[in-house]
Amino acid sequence: MKRVKMLESLGIDSLMVTENGLLLAGKGFRSIVLVGTSEGRLVAIKMRRSDSPVESMEFEAKMLKIANNVNVGPRIFSYTKDFIIMEYIHxxxxxxxxxxxxxxxxxxxxxxxxxxxxxxxxxxxxxxxxxxxxxxxxxxxxxxxxxxxxxxxxxxxxxxxxxxxxxxxxxxxxxxxxxxxxxxxxxxxxxxxxxxxxxxxxxxxxxxxxxxxxxx
Ligand SMILES: Nc1ncnc2c1ncn2[C@@H]1O[C@H](COP(=O)(O)OP(=O)(O)O)[C@@H](O)[C@H]1O
Ligand SMILES: [Mg+2]
The missing domain is CATH 1.10.510 (Transferase(Phosphotransferase); domain 1)
Structure with a gap:
């Protein structure tokens, strides 16, 4: 529930679902990536797994921002310790x-x-x-x-x-x-x-x- 509130505060309006539950864009060993919407566009929500070896996604978010400066990588919109909200690449x-x-x-x-x-x-x-x-x-x-x-x-x-x-x-x-x-x-x-x-x-x-x- 705390995570849902957090997503709301990060500007997420809805999460995409399938008949089996939340729509996953993908899964890594550090994270789970969901698909949602924010201001009418599709976004990827990269969520830190509780068993992730990294304690925070802030470093990753900073690296992605640097890449974005030269127009590389999905556009990052916002982030916290546990989430990175970015452009969804279809x-x-x-x-x-x-x-x-x-x-x-x-x-x-x-x-x-x-x-x-x-x-x-x-x-x-x-x-x-x-x-x-x-x-x-x-x-x-x-x-x-x-x-x-x-x-x-x-x-x-x-x-x-x-x-x-x-x-x-x-x-x-x-x-x-x-x-x-x-x-x-x-x-x-x-x-x-x-x-x-x-x-x-x-x-x-x-x-x-x-x-x-x-x-x-
Ligand atoms: N911005 C994105 N748009 C679409 N799919 C994504 C995006 N980011 C990640 N994914 C999907 O989620 C999977 C896991 O994401 P990734 O960033 O590699 O996580 P990890 O750090 O856990 O390896 C990717 O292999 C890809 O399929
Ligand atoms: Mg990966």
Whole structure:
């Protein structure tokens, strides 16, 4: 009951339900994400689990705000120790999305991957490391307009060395959707020197060279 009052005070007008109960956008080991409405728009309500290893979501909210400054991540609307209220991203996770593509969809895939890399690059430039992009399957949602959105800043850091671009690169080259991606894009071998160069010196030039080598 206390939580319902808290949600009201955070501007939540209603919670979405299904015949089985509250509508879940997803579940992690730190949180449960519900779907609700606030001022007529759909919002995601990330709720700290009582058995969560973290004591407060305030740090995560701050990391998401920093990402929002460069237009990355779902828009955050409000937060407390136990909740983050943010834009609800309607779409599918990147691995399911890629699995649904056929070889004729290479243009679509290029556009989406390019946009993911650009978001990763923006985060690299501001020194915010997401921390979980080497398994992007759970952390990139492709929305209905084919815009990828990076979610879950609970493991983000502004002190760790950034590796957003390089982690996402590893994901698409060696992760679980790597073979589909290589097939659709027609990539046979990949020059890892360009990744090394980018890692040593994060710059427009090194980023663009890496993108060019991927045909993005
Ligand atoms: N803004 C959002 N819009 C839509 N779905 C979301 C949003 N945030 C999280 N989710 C869903 O909830 C799941 C768990 O959220 P996540 O932030 O990864 O929690 P945790 O920190 O517990 O891992 C995600 O995998 C995703 O399916
Ligand atoms: Mg997560």
């Amino acid at each position: 779409g599918s996770d990147i691995s399911s999305w890629v699995s649904s593509l056929d070889v004729e969809s290479s243009e679509k895939l290029r556009k989406v991957l390019r946009s993911c890399f650009e978001d990763c690059y923006k985060l690299d430039r501001i020194g915010l490391d997401h921390g979980e992009l080497s398994d992007a399957s759970k952390h990139v949602i492709i929305n209905e307009e084919l815009k990828p959105v990076i979610i879950d800043f609970s493991n983000a850091s502004i002190t760790r060395r950034v590796s957003n671009v390089t982690s996402f690169f590893s994901y698409i080259m060696y992760g679980k959707i790597a073979s589909s991606i290589r097939q659709i894009l027609g990539i046979k071998t990949q020059d890892v020197d360009l990744v090394k160069k980018y890692k040593q010196h994060i710059s427009d030039e090194n980023f663009n060279n890496l993108m060019r080598s991927l045909g993005l």
